[in-house]
Amino acid sequence: MTETVGARLLGSGRGLFSVWAPFARSVELRLVQPFEKLIPMAPSEGGLFRATADNVAPGTRYFYRLDGKIDRPDPASRHQPEGVRGPSEVVDEAFAWTDPYWCGLPLQDLVFYELHVGTFTPEGTLDAAAGRLERLRELGVTAVELMPVAQFPGKRNWGYDGVFAWAVQDSYGGPAALKRFVDRCHHLGLAVVLDVVHNHLGPEGCVLGDFGPYFHARARTPWGPGLNFDGPDSDRVRAFFMDSALRWVSEFRVDALRLDAVNEIADLSPVHFLDELGAAVHGFGRSVNRLVYLVAEDNRNDPRLVRPRELGGRDLDSQWSDDFHHALHALLTGERNGRFQDFGAVEPLAKAWREGFCFTGQYSRYRRRRQGAPADLLPARRFVVCAQNHDQVGNRADGARFGELLSFEAQKLAAGAVLLSPFLPLLFMGEEHGETAPFHFFAEHSDPALMAAVRDGRRSFLAAQGWEAALPDPFAAETFERSRPDWGLAGSGRHRELLALYQELLRLRRQHPALRKPGAEPVRAVALEEQRTLFALRRSDEGAAFAVFHFGDMRATVPVPAPPGNWRRVLDSADARWGGGGARTPEDLGSAGQAPLELAPKSFVLYEASPA
Known part of the structure; x- marks a missing residue:
């Protein structure tokens, strides 16, 4: 282990300051508040x-002066109360936790709710967001x-322009x-997942390059230089981001890290950064008897990310499936531009239900190459x-959600397709009531040239996806407010009826014998x-259930391949209880291997095996 960098309180009014700065010949600690001292x-x-200083307490602010010329915040700053260019602040890591025996939740019980702190409430703070948590538990x-x-420039940003990997955004309320x-x-019994970025840093306010070789010329990402995880002096760089990740799960007691775009992490080391990170995070969890997870975002459909290490995998716990989203979105919206051009039929969604991915080595028209690898032996919790x-909402020209794009019936159908699946579901803030406000891309920068470059980059990116519409200005305050x-x-x-349906589907997911536990038998999914x-x-050891999802625009009688036996209807989205025009599916259904069901347009129905 390398020595931890940053500022640390030693007690008795003394503080230890450590910084890795191989690019500097000399470094001085410049205290600026509550008094000046060099x-x-x-x-x-x-x-x-290293330096030890007296009269240091929580709230002491400081810079590092490099070679007697330039003052820079601490790369390992714990708090930037004056923004990315202001001084770093010493913080007290102590906190009076009210639930010190929290051990986490089983992976298969996780239902994710993704939110953006700045827009989730009018205040845009973590404390204000905490005031809405009981509603999420009720959901x-x-x-x-x-x-x-992680600290980013300004107050309006998705968060992926973070430049201080150890600091909590000041406008959100800081580390406390x-x-x-x-x-x-x-x-409240809720786990916390934190999105972290280990592939790049933001373009404004990043000081790491002034201190050492944090970036690698070979490692380019769509957002700027990549991190030096395998070049000269990379051990220190790896340790810097490794320690940052461990700090989130140890000091802040976060339960899982969502790893942004791991396909953009360039590392040719024999032990990949993700391997080292997984071993460290899981090892920490075991040492304190907590369930701690790593969830990857990766657009390659690479099952090795979540395979056990002994089978040649990276041993991460789960990964996002963009294929599932794209297959469902294309069916519901009819869109075929950009990333949706490979989708539109029912079979891609059926395959995603069976295997997690649609593309497992087949040719993709959109990518103009083969995509993915077989993943059919992986459990659904992966x-x-x-x-x-x-991403999928904000990376549209209009930022439109399903509340604007889809009919009420189609929104219910989308909810059923996700929440009745065997996988770990994720909801995006407001989805549960059919939110109609857009979610745009927004940012706040001070350099006009950088702002122009970002605008041009967004136009080019969206044009490549087939979006030609005028874009809202990402730097306008009203874009953020909308x-x-x-x-x-x-x-x-x-909206109330849709919310009630989400609540019922999540209740069924928790309580229904066929849905609450993954069975040994794989899901059978058939495209008609x-x-x-x-x-x-x-199927599970405790029961069986089948769902039928009808994406057609007309009422249809569909011969469904229900297994032989008697089945009882649990839920039909066309029922008046859920704001539908009335269900015509029978409450009790007998099947000899096939049975006809009359399905309303854009609807779904769930049946369970009747007791013998």
């Missing part, structure tokens, strides 16, 4: 500089997933607010699926293309 730092082997979610909170948020979640998330959910909608009309219908059968 302290030479002692160099040691490998480019590390039935079990894990609150925060988009990145994140601890209060996690503590409240655990008190995949996270959704109908909407920040992206806030309207929580008042949840109590009215069809002529009827635009998907049949899916789930």
Whole structure:
């Protein structure tokens, strides 16, 4: 283990400051609040500089002065109360946790709820978000997933432009607010998932390149230089981000890390950064008797990410399945532009239900190459699926959610397809009541040239996806403000009915014998293309159930391949209880291997095996 960098309180009014700065010949600690003082730092082997200072307490602010010329915040800053260019602040890591015996939740019980702190509430803070947690528990979610909170420039940003990997965004409330948020979640029985970025840093306010070789010329990402995880002096760089990740799960007691775009992590080391990270995070969890997870985002459909290490995998716990989203989205919207051009039939969604991915080595027209590898032997808990998330909504020209794009019946159908699947489901804030406000891409930068470059980059990116519409200005405050959910909608009309359906589906997922536990038998999913219908059968040791999803625009009588036996209807989305026009499916159904069901347009029905 390398020595931890940053500022640390030693007690008795003393503080230890350590920084890795191999690019500097000399480093001085410049204290700026509550008093000014310049302290030479002692160099040691490998480019590390240290200094001990007196009269240091929580709230002390400081810079590092490099070669007697430039002042920079601490790369390992724990708090940037004046923004990315201001001084770093010493923080007290102590916190009075109210649930010290929290051990986490089983992976298969996780239902993710993704939210953006800045737009989730009018206040845009972690404390304000904590005030809405009881509503999420009542909804039935079990894990609150925060988009990145590492310090970024300004107050309006998705979070992927973070430049201080150890600091909590000041406008969100800083490190103490994140601890209060996690503590409240655990008190309510909710796990916390934090989105972290280990592939790049943001373009404004990043100081790492002034201190050492944190970036690698070979490692380019779509967002800028990649991190040096395998070049000269990379051990220190790896340790810096490894320690940052461990700090989230140890000091802040976060239950899982969502790893952003791991396909953009360039590392040719014999032991990949992800291997090392997984071993460290899982090892920490075992040492404190907590369930701690790593969930990857990766667009390659690579099952090795979640295979056990002894089978040649990286031993991560789960990964996002974009294929599931794309297959469902294309069926519901009819869109075929960009990433949706490979989808549109029912079979891709059926395959995603069976295997987690649609592309497992086949040619993709969109990518113009083969995509993915077989994943059919992986358990369902290795995949996270959704109908909407920040990427899929925000990376549209209009930022439109399903509440604007789809009919009420189609929104219910989307909910059923995700929540009745065997995978770990993810909801995007406001989805549960059919939020109609858009979720745009937004940011806040101070450099006009950088802002112009970002605008041009967004136009080029969206044009490549087939979007030619005019884009809202990502730097306009109103673009950010329009992206806030309207929580008042949840109590009215069809929004209330949709919310009730989400609650019922999540209740069934928790309590129904065929849905609450994965069975040894794989899911049977059959595409009935002529009827635009998907049949899916789930079995467990405790029961069996099948769901039928009808994506057609007309009422249809569909011969479904229900196994022989008697079946009882559990839920039909066309029922008046859920705001539908009335269900015509029978309450009791007998099947000799096939049975006709009259299905309403854009509807789904769930049946369970009747007791013998």
